[in-house]
Structures are given as structure tokens and as C-alpha cells.
Amino acid sequence: MNEDTMPVRSAALVWATAVQVGVSPAQLAVASGLDPATFDDFLLRVPTESVWRIWELVETVAGVGSVPGLLAAEQADRVGLHVWDYLFTSRTSLADSLRTAMELRAVVTDPAVGWEVVEDGGLLTIRCTVAVEPEAVLASVEVFVLSVMLRRVRAASRQHLVPIRVRFTQPPGPGRARLVDEFGTGNIDFRAPHSEITFLDIGALPTGADPRLAAVLSHYAELNLAAARPAPSWNDKLRAAMRQSMVAGELDLNNVARRLAVSARTLQRRLSEEGTTWRAEVAATRHQHAVDLLRDTELPVQSVAAKVGYQDARALRRAFQRWTGDTPDAFRRGMASGM
Template identity: 40%
Template sequence: MAAPVSTVSNHVVSVLVDAALAAGADPRRIARLLGVDHTQLLDRAVRVPTADVTRLWALLYEVAGTEAGALAAEHAEHGRLYVWDYLISTAPTLAAGLREAARYNSTICDPRVGLEVVEDGSLLTARYFDLPHRAPYDRLNREFAMVVTARRARAGFGASGIPVRVDFSHPAPRDRRYLERAFGAGNIHFDQSRDALKFLGTAARPNDPFLHAILRRHATEVLAAGGPERAWLEVFRDELRTRLSARTGGTMLDEVARALGLSGRTLQRRLAEQGTTWRAELETVRRDLAITLLCERSDSVRSIAVQLGYRDHRVLARAFRRWTGSAPADFRRAQSN
């Protein structure tokens, strides 16, 4: 099983969170944004929806400005990106290391992100493409990815790992000096067709082939173990179930939105980004709770209808027949036999 599309590794997200905190972001705001406390990101099985990562980049842009990508890269010390870091730095050649990074890029990135490595004589080029975040935050992500990759190349191969040219597809910032410092090089170009790092020569180093094989095997296992995490949508559904089971009056949507630190409109927008709607989610939770209450408790259908927020038990009866093909009372009798 490959890492799920439209998710990003917790290792990258934890780096972005650290950068946001260092820039003065409120940790409670980060927790609301991600649907979990940032300390839970230490669980290496967690992958975060790319839509949430875009919102995290938006927060970084808000607190750190146009240099947020390079700032985040400063928090990505060697090892923070787990096995991916060591695939580059333990390879026998820079070309081999970058190819391994490309092959296992989805251990840290959204699997849609591409990285290709091209050798042309003495010139070695690593090109990124299909970075998924929308403008203006896409440029932050490009700069982060490129700076981190260049730093891993330098960590493994010294001066040979310093790019001789850096190309970005976005326009130049007003002051590019922060990028010159980040790359340790000044030959940086903007408005190019691709985002690319170019290295000179085929840098090589002594390496331990057994260690590298172990790392490669582990990277394969990380990808195979990749699966959906308890993401924002699950947090939302838990809150919806809680509110539905303990009605407090008022509008259900607004109650759930407030509990998640959102406005009603923002809640509906986030549901749309997850490919669902408030109505569909409410219907699903009502169905599941109705079945549970009919099977496990003796409450009347009229009482269950009130608990689920229906004004009339006949509305519940029609919905239940649509869900299961049976009337509530018939379903209960069938389950008790």
C-alpha cells in the first residue's frame, strides 16, 4: 500500500509547526487548524491532509512573510525528515542519493509531488514538479523543498553538494539574499520553466552498502505502512456525534463549528475540501446512531427521533427506510430475533 494521495508525512508537518511556533504562532490555533495537538505529530504513522498543510503554510506566511519557506528549512535539521534524509547522505554518489530521494519522495511528500534526476555530461539536475499547494503558498513550499534537498546534498557530499545553479518557476522576491544564504550560492534564477537544482560533477564518497540497503528497505516499509491518519474529518465526525448525542439547543452546524474553533461558513468550506458536505455527514452520523440506539437501547422511535434532531418521528422513519429498506420497528424486531 502506497502513502495516501493528498496527505503529507508528519515529519514535514512537525517541521512546519516548529517554524510557525518559532515565528510566534499560537499553538492553540495550530491545533485547531490540524485537528490535533501538534505533539501528536511525533507518531510516525500519522499523515496529514495536504489541504491542512496548505493552511499551515498560510499561517507561516502570515507570521513569517515571504521568507517562510527558507525559515522552515532551517528547522529541518538532518534527521527530522526520517529515513528520507539518510537515503541521500549515505549514498555512494550524489546522483545515486538524489535518485533514492526521488524514488522515496512520498515517504515525506504528497505522492503527487514529482522529483526527477537527470545527468547530462558533468551536469546533474534535480527537478521538482507538481507541488500541490495553491498560490501564494506554493512558492514557500518550493523554496522549502529545494533548500532542504540542497542541504542534504551538502551534508553528504560537502562542497560538491552545493548547487551551481538554482532555478525557480515563481517570480523573484524583492530581496533574494535570504535564498543566497540558504543555498550558500548566488546563482539563483526566477521565472524559469521548472524548479531545479543543478550540481557540477559526479560527487562520490565511501559508503556502507549494507546500511544503504537497510535504509532503502525501511523506506519501502514506510510506504507500505502508509495509511489514513485520524485527520481533521475524523475529529469533525467525533464532534458531530457528541453534539448529536447531547443536544444543547441552537443550530447544530454552529455548535459543531464553535467546538472546532471555526465559523459555520469555514466549516462547510473545509468539508467541501474533504469531498463531502454538512448534509451528507449529518445523514451518515444520524444513520449510525439510529441503528445503534435501536439495537442497544429500548428508547421509543419517537424518543430516538428527538435525540437525532428530527422534529417528527415520521421524518426519521422515512429516512431509516431509505437507509436500510426497513421501518425502525421492523429493524429492531429483526435484530432481536
């Protein structure tokens, strides 16, 4: 469920990190296709690919020697990760709380990402197995994830825990000294099979959890996942605005731009960036609206033509044949016969 998507809150956190290192909102919007106006709705989920595009910009703009993953972890401390933060104290022991947080990881990440808790004697390892990010952004993502894990473990235990080992799959970079400061250990390995952070004798540490509250928190996280829905893309909003303008009988560039709260020039530029044109989008909108009217109403073809912006039925028939290879009448007969 919800694979290949991430919660909008997590996307907003990476977006804020990108702005912090100097990426412009315009660059972010074009690269990711996300609209920051949706970031306040925590039930929305966005394509994971969009978030990776933001990470790529962060890597590109941040510059040599910076550690963007740590900036993102600090951002997570400031704004929080919603209910997931509280799952680290959702069970009486730290190990059990960690397992709950990993099981419900989809409230902060793509559920296809593998996070697990591995215990071996007194060793407890939080392991991350990621198979979806482009290689170019893995370094920042790995640092971000392990730093967040460390910060949440310390908060849950109310102790300044220090890992005995930290591992990354990436080669060492110029920010190693920053990593030693962050994790409190020089035992940091690179080019490892998995990114992971290992502690000694912390699994049984108490979290002070209230069992009744723990059940409520876990149930709330599950409800959030069940109620999650995809965030509308810019293209979705464009088509909705064009459809509304068509229904209102005012399908032109200025009216659609006004509905999208942008200038006509900005709309034209965005269309170009998306690899399309106003003319192509008008044709697509007319096509879909004509199909809907022919399928769902008994309006005469002449009336359908007028509603989608054509002067007469002949113009609609020519356009419809270009779109589908069929006439409006033949299309309607086919729908009626169940073809």
C-alpha cells in the first residue's frame, strides 16, 4: 500500500532543506512537480521520485564539504515527524518501540524502503535497505536517516546514547569530520552492504510508555495510512482549471491562469517546461470533456460540440476522428453496445 509514494510532510522537510542550501522554490517546483500549497495536508502522499529530484538539487547546490543529510535531520527536529516521533516511546522497552516505528515507517517514508531492527546478543542494529533512490543522492539520504534514528533513540531513552558503529554504503566524502561529531564515534565504515547504526545494551532500556497511549498512537498511525491519498500534481490542477473554465464557457489562457493564481506568462512558461503547449492542452481538455458528455449524457452531437468550444457538429466530428479514429456517433453507439 502506498508504495512509490511518500507523505507530503516528509517531502516538505526535504523541500525546506533545499531552500536552506539555496535552491529556489521555482527550481524545486519544476524539478519535483510538487506544489508547496499542499504541504499542510498531512494525509497527502507524493511520488517518491519527486522527493528524489529534490534531494538531487540539494546535493548539487549544497557544495563540497557540506553534509545536507545533517541539515535535513536538524530540520526534522525543528518541525517534527508527526505521529512517527511518538512511536519511539510507544512500547515499554526501547527495542520494542523501535520495531513498532519500523513497522509503521510508511507514515514518514516509502513503505518499499526496508527499515529493520536486528538484535544479536547485546547488540541492537537499525538497518536500512534502500533500493529505490538514485545512486547520486544515496549519501545524503543515508546520513539523514541514520541521524534521525540516533536523535529519536536519544529522545526516547532520555540518554545521550553513542553508537558503537555506523555504516554507510557510500564511499567516504569530505564531510567525515561532521559525521564523527554527529554520531559521537569514529567507528564509521563506508562502502558497507547496508547503511546501519549499532548500539550496545540499549534494547531493554525503558521508555516510560503508557500502554493505553501506545495503543492509541499505533492505531492513529494506521488510520493515517488508511486515509492517505495522492496529492494532486501541477498537471492535475491545470486540467481541473481548464475543465472548470470550459464548463463556464471561458476557456482561454488568461482565465485558466487566474484560476491557477499565476500570470498568463508564467502559465505559458510552465507549459513549456512541462513539454507541452496551450493548444495541445486545450485539445486534450476538449477531447476528454467530449468523451464524458457522449458517454454520460444524451445530448445531441451539436450540443456537445458547443459545450466543448466548437461552432458546429462538423468541427467536433473532424476533431474527434483525429483523437480517436472514430466519429462521435459511432463512439456513442459503441458505448451503448458495451464495446
